[in-house]
Amino acid sequence: MRVKGVVREVSMDPNVASPTLAQPVRIGSVAATADRTSGSIVSWRALLRGAAALDMALLLGAGILLHDREPLGLAVLIGLGLWLLRLRGGLAGTILLALVCADVAAFMVPAAVTNAAFGASMTSLVLPGALGLVSVTGLLASIASRMRWTDSALTRWAPLVLVVAAGLVFVGLVLAGIGSGQRSQAAMQPTTLVLAAEGLKFSPATLSGTSGQITVRMANHDLFWHTFTIDALNVDLRVPVGAEQSITFAAPPGSYTFYCAIPCHESIGMRGTIAVR
Numbered sequence: 001m002r003v004k005g006v007v008r009e010v011s012m013d014p015n016v017a018s019p020t021l022a023q024p025v026r027i028g029s030v031a032a033t034a035d036r037t038s039g040s041i042v043s044w045r046a047l048l049r050g051a052a053a054l055d056m057a058l059l060l061g062a063g064i065l066l067h068d069r070e071p072l073g074l075a076v077l078i079g080l081g082l083w084l085l086r087l088r089g090g091l092a093g094t095i096l097l098a099l100v101c102a103d104v105a106a107f108m109v110p111a112a113v114t115n116a117a118f119g120a121s122m123t124s125l126v127l128p129g130a131l132g133l134v135s136v137t138g139l140l141a142s143i144a145s146r147m148r149w150t151d152s153a154l155t156r157w158a159p160l161v162l163v164v165a166a167g168l169v170f171v172g173l174v175l176a177g178i179g180s181g182q183r184s185q186a187a188m189q190p191t192t193l194v195l196a197a198e199g200l201k202f203s204p205a206t207l208s209g210t211s212g213q214i215t216v217r218m219a220n221h222d223l224f225w226h227t228f229t230i231d232a233l234n235v236d237l238r239v240p241v242g243a244e245q246s247i248t249f250a251a252p253p254g255s256y257t258f259y260c261a262i263p264c265h266e267s268i269g270m271r272g273t274i275a276v277r
């Protein structure tokens with residue numbers, strides 16, 4: 001018998017075998033009743049779908065606002081994972097979503113912690129924080145749905161947590177949009193060397209200037225803090241998420257290495273040279 005809606009969902013869901021749904025259900029109204037009497041509003045699978053959908057929306061928003069292709073690519077992968085969830089019991093979708101959630105969480109949780117440690121604004125805490133929270137939720141739900149953990153109080157509160165996270169992120173994105181509009185109107189000094197940090201790289205990675213006072217202005221298009229650091233000249237410019245900062249310093253002629261002092265960033269390529277004539 002082919003029935004739409006909740007029955008199809010429940011019959012595909014590995015949680016039907018869990019103790020909370022002791023009797024296999026085949027008819028719509030019975031399925032709904034059984035789910036409700038189990039005391040949980042959502043199953044782990046539904047939580048995974050919700051977290052993945054929210055993650056996708058956040059990554060799309062971040063990608064569009066920050067003009068960054070990496071979040072957009074991750075959002076597409078999540079869309080693919082959500083589609084794969086509907087096929088053959090959803091194993092491939094669950095695995096793909098778990099991998100993407102783990103990847104996003106691995107970058108965003110440390111980013112939120114680093115941003116907080118550097119005394120970042122609320123704006124630059126909210127997006128990495130929410131992405132980290134939602135991704136950890138998605139990862140947990142993907143594991144729980146395959147391990148057939150009993151739906152519990154965790155799943156009962158998860159929708160509320162996700163809604164609050166989404167609200168915070170929306171406010172953060174609005175503030176970030178307002179901030180970037182204001183920054184683009186700032187006048188630039190004629191002697192300023194301009195560079196950007198994007199995708200964990202400096203662009204350009206080679207700079208040149210004339211000896212004397214040099215001003216470097218750096219824009220950070222990533223979701224983490226970056227620094228422009230030259231040990232030899234005692235230069236350490238810290239640039240928050242989505243912001244622009246500048247620093248002026250005295251430089252005698254020579255070639256200097258600059259790098260990002262955030263842990264691990266230099267080793268994965270955040271370094272460059274500045275030639276002073």
Ligand SMILES: [Cu+2]
Binds near residue numbers: 261265270
């Ligand atoms: Cu960095």
